Amino acid sequence: MDIGFILEISSLYLEAAKFTLKLASIGIILSLLIGLFCSLVNYYKVKFLKKIVNWYIELSRNTPLLIQLFFLYYGLPKVGIKLGAFTCAVIGLAFLGGSYMAEAFRGGLEAVSKAQIEAGLSIGLTKAQVTRYIIFPQALAVSIPSIGANAIFIIKETSIVSAISLKDLMFVTKDIIGIYYKTNEALLMLVVAYLIILLPLSLLLTYIERRLRYAGFGN
Amino acid sequence: MQDLGIRVLIEGNNLYRLMGGLLITIRIAIISAIISILFGIPFGIVMTSKNKLVRFVCRTYLEAVRIIPVMVWLFIFYFGVPKLTGIHIAGDVVSVIVFSIWGTAEMGDLVRGAVTSLPKHQKESGKAIGLTNLQIYSYIIIPQSIRRLLPGTINLVTRMIKTTSLVVLIGVVEVLKVGQQVIESFVLQSPSASFWVYGFIFFLYFIICYPISLFARKLELRWKE
Amino acid sequence: MALLEVIGLNKYFDGFHVLKDISFSVEKGEVVVILGPSGSGKSTLLRCINGLEEIQSGQIKLNGEVINEDSTKWHLIRQKIGMVFQSYDLFPHMTVFENILLGPLKAQKRDKKEVARQAEELLNRVGLLDRKNFYPRQLSGGQRQRVAIVRALCMNPELMLFDEVTASLDPEMVREVLDVMLELAKEGMTMIIVTHEMEFAKAVADRIIFLDGGEITEVAGAQEFFTDPKTERAKNFLNIFNFKEYKKGVDNNEKI
Ligand SMILES: Nc1ncnc2c1ncn2[C@@H]1O[C@H](COP(=O)(O)OP(=O)(O)O)[C@@H](O)[C@H]1O
Ligand SMILES: [Mg+2]
Numbered sequence: 001m002d003i004g005f006i007l008e009i010s011s012l013y014l015e016a017a018k019f020t021l022k023l024a025s026i027g028i029i030l031s032l033l034i035g036l037f038c039s040l041v042n043y044y045k046v047k048f049l050k051k052i053v054n055w056y057i058e059l060s061r062n063t064p065l066l067i068q069l070f071f072l073y074y075g076l077p078k079v080g081i082k083l084g085a086f087t088c089a090v091i092g093l094a095f096l097g098g099s100y101m102a103e104a105f106r107g108g109l110e111a112v113s114k115a116q117i118e119a120g121l122s123i124g125l126t127k128a129q130v131t132r133y134i135i136f137p138q139a140l141a142v143s144i145p146s147i148g149a150n151a152i153f154i155i156k157e158t159s160i161v162s163a164i165s166l167k168d169l170m171f172v173t174k175d176i177i178g179i180y181y182k183t184n185e186a187l188l189m190l191v192v193a194y195l196i197i198l199l200p201l202s203l204l205l206t207y208i209e210r211r212l213r214y215a216g217f218g219n
Numbered sequence: 220m221q222d223l224g225i226r227v228l229i230e231g232n233n234l235y236r237l238m239g240g241l242l243i244t245i246r247i248a249i250i251s252a253i254i255s256i257l258f259g260i261p262f263g264i265v266m267t268s269k270n271k272l273v274r275f276v277c278r279t280y281l282e283a284v285r286i287i288p289v290m291v292w293l294f295i296f297y298f299g300v301p302k303l304t305g306i307h308i309a310g311d312v313v314s315v316i317v318f319s320i321w322g323t324a325e326m327g328d329l330v331r332g333a334v335t336s337l338p339k340h341q342k343e344s345g346k347a348i349g350l351t352n353l354q355i356y357s358y359i360i361i362p363q364s365i366r367r368l369l370p371g372t373i374n375l376v377t378r379m380i381k382t383t384s385l386v387v388l389i390g391v392v393e394v395l396k397v398g399q400q401v402i403e404s405f406v407l408q409s410p411s412a413s414f415w416v417y418g419f420i421f422f423l424y425f426i427i428c429y430p431i432s433l434f435a436r437k438l439e440l441r442w443k444e
Numbered sequence: 445m446a447l448l449e450v451i452g453l454n455k456y457f458d459g460f461h462v463l464k465d466i467s468f469s470v471e472k473g474e475v476v477v478i479l480g481p482s483g484s485g486k487s488t489l490l491r492c493i494n495g496l497e498e499i500q501s502g503q504i505k506l507n508g509e510v511i512n513e514d515s516t517k518w519h520l521i522r523q524k525i526g527m528v529f530q531s532y533d534l535f536p537h538m539t540v541f542e543n544i545l546l547g548p549l550k551a552q553k554r555d556k557k558e559v560a561r562q563a564e565e566l567l568n569r570v571g572l573l574d575r576k577n578f579y580p581r582q583l584s585g586g587q588r589q590r591v592a593i594v595r596a597l598c599m600n601p602e603l604m605l606f607d608e609v610t611a612s613l614d615p616e617m618v619r620e621v622l623d624v625m626l627e628l629a630k631e632g633m634t635m636i637i638v639t640h641e642m643e644f645a646k647a648v649a650d651r652i653i654f655l656d657g658g659e660i661t662e663v664a665g666a667q668e669f670f671t672d673p674k675t676e677r678a679k680n681f682l683n684i685f686n687f688k689e690y691k692k693g694v695d696n697n698e699k700i
Contacts, residue, residue: 079411159291
């Protein structure tokens with residue numbers, strides 16, 4: 001193991017880690033928005049939209065991100081739609097993550113009992129008020145563990161964007177292996193970088209899950 | 220020359236080649252899935268052990284496998300292991316090894332979940348009506364565990380198939396790689412080939428995975444009661 | 445004019461006729477107890493009065509005004525009709541105080557200070573002022589149910605509906621909830637109560653409505669109903685709660 005070399009390349013990994021985080025953050029935020037939209041469409045059974053949303057969810061869940069990226073990045077320009085690699089990655093992650101987030105929200109919404117909704121109605125709240133003050137907060141509390149797990153999933157999924165030549169952690173690693181043959185050092189840094197990003201998140205999630213389970217407001 | 224358009228898919232033996240590539244993908248997925256199930260079941264049962272140390276070791280394995288992206292594991296085995304041991308392993312073998320390690324962990328967790336979620340009184344009520352331990356397992360525990368397990372296992376298989384798409388990145392010639400080759404060799408006759416070929420592969424994955432997930436969901440719904 | 449008037453109400457659940465031509469009225473300040481075997485439609489009737497179930501025909505009038513025809517207005521009507529459920533259904537993500545304030549503040553848009561004062565007063569009356577910042581899960585069943593009653597009362601309703609509010613309580617907690625309701629009756633609150641507590645019904649009711657198979661089969665003053673029920677069904681029903689005549693070694697089959 002070449003410690004000097006590791007120090008030398010660490011700045012490259014820092015850059016790449018920042019990039020990975022940036023991409024993942026945008027992906028997660030868009031996934032949350034798409035997921036929320038889809039779950040609400042399904043929850044309130046919006047007629048026409050419901051069909052589209054369900055097809056989207058099936059497509060998203062049953063195809064690999066890598067193929068989605070290849071299609072977006074290499075396929076679409078041939079029919080006149082030219083998107084940058086970063087845009088493709090963001091679209092791909094949002095397309096993938098959206099259906100996972102929709103599932104997380106669905107679980108939360110379904111956990112709110114009919115009795116709670118009726119209790120809200122019976123004190124004279126409108127449907128919109130019941131949604132805002134009763135359904136949302138309760139659903140969110142139930143969804144948070146799955147939302148967190150999905151966020152981690154999305155971060156991990158970014159590990160394939162080097163396939164469309166984005167300079168993430170995998171890209172840097174491959175580069176260093178290719179140029180310097182310092183395989184061990186590069187792989188070590190790769191694992192360390194992912195652990196630094198994912199381990200705290202994963203521990204935080206475990207902690208939140210426990211808190212929600214044991215001290216949650218549920219009666 | 221006129222663009223072939225979607226016909227690029229059936230030009231020459233292209234369709235045959237693509238399907239051949241797909242078969243390689245699926246073979247890797249199926250072999251890995253079988254290994255994962257075979258090892259995952261005992262692993263899951265071990266995970267329910269009362270011994271704290273055993274549980275800790277299992278847990279560590281599971282979490283370690285989970286927290287690192289599969290792509291990174293592929294890199295470690297493809298680039299790292301040869302460097303450390305001097306043995307070069309072919310990409311498809313690496314894939315099977317990595318997917319099996321990952322799948323065993325996930326399968327084990329499913330099994331653990333299925334076994335521990337069985338209410339205790341099931342076992343006790345079995346005892347109460349005078350069944351032997353063996354009878355309790357074969358009539359009560361195992362059938363119920365399988366019911367709880369099957370949907371998750373089927374979902375794991377679809378995840379496995381989807382994840383198999385990554386092996387192209389460690390040089391395995393599978394459907395995506397064959398696709399690239401087709402696109403390259405038809406770059407003149409069919410400039411739009413990459414749209415059709417990648418679109419087709421997207422579609423292929425969908426028609427494989429969609430029925431399987433549909434089946435899993437049906438089972439889940441049917442067995443919910 | 446009656447405070448509440450139900451005229452020819454019919455309710456179906458996909459072809460199943462749950463409530464058959466129900467008509468009755470409740471005067472201001474009156475306490476009506478609805479009795480009847482399980483499944484006879486008591487809950488459904490209360491839920492119809494509060495707009496939680498749609499009805500297929502008939503009219504429900506509050507203060508002479510038909511309330512069941514414009515479904516967009518139900519949230520306004522419900523501000524005048526409080527309802528308490530068997531399962532309390534407090535909002536678990538809110539404290540006791542937040543539970544009580546939600547309706548008055550958001551639905552009625554009342555002044556926060558004024559509502560808070562009223563809420564504290566009501567909590568004090570049911571002996572739970574010291575629990576105002578607790579979450580529902582930190583309370584016993586009886587305490588939860590008293591909070592649920594306060595939550596409904598704080599809307600200043602003209603009519604209160606109670607659906608078996610003591611049915612999921614441990615026996616030792618039943619009394620504390622019934623006492624609150626007796627107190628309310630004394631103060632002149634108009635109430636419709638569904639209960640299986642016969643002694644309580646006897647004490648609190650001005651009138652008994654006996655519901656059987658979705659039909660009102662008997663309406664009588666409380667005294668009259670318990671001492672001299674007119675219909676065979678009502679007699680059988682009351683017998684279920686009567687253990688006095690049972691003695692060991694005596695064959696009671698004929699009496700049932
Ligand atoms: N949502 C529903 N859908 C279909 N049938 C229902 C529903 N709610 C109640 N019922 C039926 O209506 C009848 C009356 O129910 P309910 O009003 O709850 O009776 P009670 O409160 O007197 O026990 C019962 O036979 C019950 O099964
Ligand atoms: Mg009832």
